[in-house]
Amino acid sequence: MINYQDITFKWLGHDGFIITSKTGQTVCIDPYEVIGDFKPVNILVSTHEHGDHCSPVDLEKFTSPDTVIFGIEAAKEKLAPLKKKSLRIIKPNFKDKIDSIVLEFVPAYNINKFRSPGKPFHPKEDNKVGVILTIDGVRVYHAGDTDKIPEMKDFKPHVALLPVSGTYVMTAKEAIEAVAVLQPKLAIPMHFGAIVGDKSMAQEFKDGVSCEVIIPSL
Numbered sequence: 001m002i003n004y005q006d007i008t009f010k011w012l013g014h015d016g017f018i019i020t021s022k023t024g025q026t027v028c029i030d031p032y033e034v035i036g037d038f039k040p041v042n043i044l045v046s047t048h049e050h051g052d053h054c055s056p057v058d059l060e061k062f063t064s065p066d067t068v069i070f071g072i073e074a075a076k077e078k079l080a081p082l083k084k085k086s087l088r089i090i091k092p093n094f095k096d097k098i099d100s101i102v103l104e105f106v107p108a109y110n111i112n113k114f115r116s117p118g119k120p121f122h123p124k125e126d127n128k129v130g131v132i133l134t135i136d137g138v139r140v141y142h143a144g145d146t147d148k149i150p151e152m153k154d155f156k157p158h159v160a161l162l163p164v165s166g167t168y169v170m171t172a173k174e175a176i177e178a179v180a181v182l183q184p185k186l187a188i189p190m191h192f193g194a195i196v197g198d199k200s201m202a203q204e205f206k207d208g209v210s211c212e213v214i215i216p217s218l
Contacts, residue, residue, distance in 0.1 A: 002214050004159050004186050007135055011216030014052055014194040017142065017161060018062075021135045025101055029131065029142050031058040033194060035218075040064035043098050044084075047108060047144035048128035049075040052195060056082065068098050070105075072127055091127040102134040107151050108144035113168055121168045122146065132157060141182065145169050145191070148178040160184040164205045165197025172201045176208035186212045 002009040010018040016031040018041065026041040030053045041062045046054040046069070054075045063069065063083045070088050071079045079087055088096060092107040108130040110120035122128050122145050130144040132155060141157035147170055160182050163169035169191050170178060179187055187209060189202040199215065206213040 002188060002216060005136070005138055007138055007140070007159075009159075009161075009188065009216070011188075011190070011218065013218055014192075015047075015142075015144070015161075015163065015190050016058075017190075019133065019135065019140060021101065023100070023136075025099060025135070027101065027133060027135075028062045030144070031055070031062060034058050034061060038062055040067055042067065043101065043103070044069045044082075045103070045131055045142075046071040046075050046079060047130060047142070048072055048122070048126070049078065050145070053145065054078050070096070070103065070131075072129060074126065074128075090129060092129055100136075104132040104134075105129040106132060106141075106155065107149060108146035109149060110145075110168075111147040111149065113147060113166075141184070143170075143178075148174045148181070152178055152181045155182055157182055157184050159186045159188065161188045161190050162205075163191030164189040164201045165191045165195075166201070167196045172204040172208065175205050179209045179211060184211055186214065188214055188216055190216070 006022045008020045014032045019027045027043040028041040029045045032052045094105045109124035110122045133140040139157045140159045142161045162175045164172045202215045
């Protein structure tokens with residue numbers, strides 16, 4: 001468990017996190033291949049429709065009739081059957097508030113990662129998202145699947161959860177460059193240990209930045 005100003009971060013593996021506020025409000029983002037039993041959360045976010053970010057068998061472990069779910073249009077078919085209070089379809093620049101937690105959805109896309117010439121894994125026009133949570137006055141940025149993008153200059157997070165594995169997302173070197181733009185107080189690497197990437201990439205990232213870095217563990 002990682003703690004920042006009494007906000008806790010539990011890594012679920014890959015890009016998955018449970019974030020808990022001082023008052024016990026819980027947000028789960030992108031659970032994938034999670035192990036164990038979990039309590040339902042207040043807010044569930046799927047950043048996009050790919051199976052490692054929108055896995056119904058994993059998502060349902062965190063939902064109840066009191067859970068508000070956020071996801072993009074392309075994920076709607078997977079998200080609609082889940083237990084929930086409501087399903088809110090979002091895209092970049094959408095903003096909402098649940099109790100005391102503010103959610104700002106921001107772009108997440110590839111600049112230089114392609115499945116074939118001219119076809120990125122995560123095209124900008126698909127409206128996949130990252131999310132900035134404001135919890136107890138702390139801005140937490142979960143980047144989703146993205147490269148270092150120009151929009152990052154406006155995010156100003158205190159905590160940044162950043163992919164580091166390359167192939168589909170930023171490499172460790174690119175994530176180091178992103179930190180120079182974002183200037184968080186704490187950075188937490190993710191998107192390693194499943195599908196692509198390993199802990200060495202998280203360590204390369206940690207060694208390359210000047211802010212505090214905590215490499216999460218299960």
